[in-house]
Amino acid sequence: MRLSPIRRVSFAGRSFFLKRDDLLHPYLSGNKARKLHFLRQKSNIEEIHSFGSLHSNAMYSLSFLAKERGISFIYYARLDPSLKEPKGNLKAALENGMLLRPLEEWPYGKGISHLIFIDGRLYIPEGGRCPQAQEGIAILAKEILDWAKKNRKTPKIFLPSGTGTTALFLQKYLLFRVYTVPCVGDEEYLRKQWRELDPSAPQPTVLFPPKKYRFGRLYLELFELWRELKEQTGVTFDLLYDPVGFATLLHHDLLDEDLLYIHQGGIMGNETMIERYKAKLDKIAKTKKGAV
Numbered sequence: 001m002r003l004s005p006i007r008r009v010s011f012a013g014r015s016f017f018l019k020r021d022d023l024l025h026p027y028l029s030g031n032k033a034r035k036l037h038f039l040r041q042k043s044n045i046e047e048i049h050s051f052g053s054l055h056s057n058a059m060y061s062l063s064f065l066a067k068e069r070g071i072s073f074i075y076y077a078r079l080d081p082s083l084k085e086p087k088g089n090l091k092a093a094l095e096n097g098m099l100l101r102p103l104e105e106w107p108y109g110k111g112i113s114h115l116i117f118i119d120g121r122l123y124i125p126e127g128g129r130c131p132q133a134q135e136g137i138a139i140l141a142k143e144i145l146d147w148a149k150k151n152r153k154t155p156k157i158f159l160p161s162g163t164g165t166t167a168l169f170l171q172k173y174l175l176f177r178v179y180t181v182p183c184v185g186d187e188e189y190l191r192k193q194w195r196e197l198d199p200s201a202p203q204p205t206v207l208f209p210p211k212k213y214r215f216g217r218l219y220l221e222l223f224e225l226w227r228e229l230k231e232q233t234g235v236t237f238d239l240l241y242d243p244v245g246f247a248t249l250l251h252h253d254l255l256d257e258d259l260l261y262i263h264q265g266g267i268m269g270n271e272t273m274i275e276r277y278k279a280k281l282d283k284i285a286k287t288k289k290g291a292v
């Protein structure tokens with residue numbers, strides 16, 4: 001894995017630092033490249049099994065890693081109409097040879113937070129939430145620490161959370177304060193994930209978002225924020241996590257030179273989100289015309 005650069009960028013008149021983990025790898029989403037780093041070391045795997053949504057970045061990343069090693073990847077999901085015309089992560093994962101099975105066939109609990117390895121078959125919890133994820137996240141922590149030392153900084157670290165795995169292990173390996181916002185569920189959900197994953201690790205600081213955003217739902221103000229981000233920074237962010245992240249930072253007035261934002265990749269998932277936003281905007285435009 002090569003080092004990802006840290007750059008100073010400006011948004012909404014404030015300057016902050018951005019760690020470009022989205023540039024880590026041409027196909028692997030930054031966050032998943034870190035969390036699934038352990039897989040590249042692990043030998044004797046014949047099949048990878050995991051479960052989750054049909055749009056997930058983890059699903060795509062696992063399909064890529066399985067293909068790279070020439071082993072099968074079996075994914076358990078609620079099979080829905082998006083399968084008729086696959087796009088984004090789903091399309092790419094199927095092209096990588098991913099095999100789908102109905103979610104009910106996943107043989108373990110949905111809430112497991114550890115790997116299960118039986119007869120060459122490796123079962124990975126949803127979103128790669130397992131203790132082994134810390135191997136790659138420790139490398140990320142080391143890169144941040146080296147940068148901070150070299151530049152004499154004591155940054156506040158920020159990254160939006162799904163399962164919270166990345167934020168928890170970053171805080172475990174860094175003395176700098178790690179801030180996060182829950183994008184899936186609420187603070188209670190995040191703290192539960194953390195207790196289960198590593199009860200003795202110090203927990204990150206949880207910021208509440210300006211309002212309750214449901215994961216994967218469309219919010220025009222978030223789409224607008226994402227477009228503004230792209231225009232002002234020149235960087236494409238992800239549409240599921242990053243807009244909630246920046247809305248939260250602006251709300252708490254934390255966007256400044258002491259902040260290091262981790263860009264966790266996930267751009268491939270944008271295709272389906274942009275399509276949904278465009279459809280929504282078209283619909284609004286039509287009703288407006290109708291009203292005139």
Ligand SMILES: *Cc1c(COP(=O)(O)O)cnc(C)c1O
Nearest residue numbers: 057161162163164165166265266
């Ligand atoms: C998976 C993912 C996350 C969430 O990571 P967690 O470790 O589950 O909190 C955030 N951003 C992107 C782009 C992701 O792909």
